[in-house]
Amino acid sequence: MSIERQEIGQRMSRIVIHNDTVYLCGQVAKDATAGIKEQTATMLEKVDALLEQAGSDREHILSATLYIRDMKDFAGMNEVWDNWAPAGHAPARACVEARMARPELLVEVSVIAAVKK
Template identity: 65%
Template sequence: MTLFRHETGIRMSRAVVHHDTIYLCGQVAENRNADITGQTETMLTKVDALLESVGSDRYHLLSATIYLKDMILFEAMNRVWDAWVPEGFAPARAGVEAKMASPELLVEISVVAAVAR
């Protein structure tokens, strides 16, 4: 069995690769004081970097779960998302309203992707 844990700490790994599937931990904004557009942009930049570090990219997304502090932010978050996802490569996706780990966080994403070959 092929299993690789990337950037593992006491509580979690930032990514786990099992065979050809990559599971990312939840990613949040770099600047937690930004608006939903800024938070979504920097969150997705972190997803790009983490996927690249384990041999994948946004063209190999399988699924995404997006957690929003308030569904009123959904439309603005989707504008950033739609510009980020390559046309024809949209993953299966769910968006839910959730109580966030920190009050200033507006959005978090959890991604599953395939290893790029």
């Protein structure tokens, strides 16, 4: 049994791979001053880049947990998500309202995916 960790920091690894399963640490927007749609879009761009680095992609996402600062932004976040998620490959998903690590952050996602074979 091997565990591969990438981009290891003191507090967390950005990517962990075990048994052909990819675990990403929580991803947030590139620009925390942007609105919900822009924050969601740049957050998902980061997910795409990390999945590619790990040998996976959005069609192989198994599960996603979204944390949203205020449910008033739920529809805007979902609009971007729905255009990003590949048809026929929707992952198991949860979305919860949560207090964020920084008040300007509107959304965060944690992803589990399968390695492409």
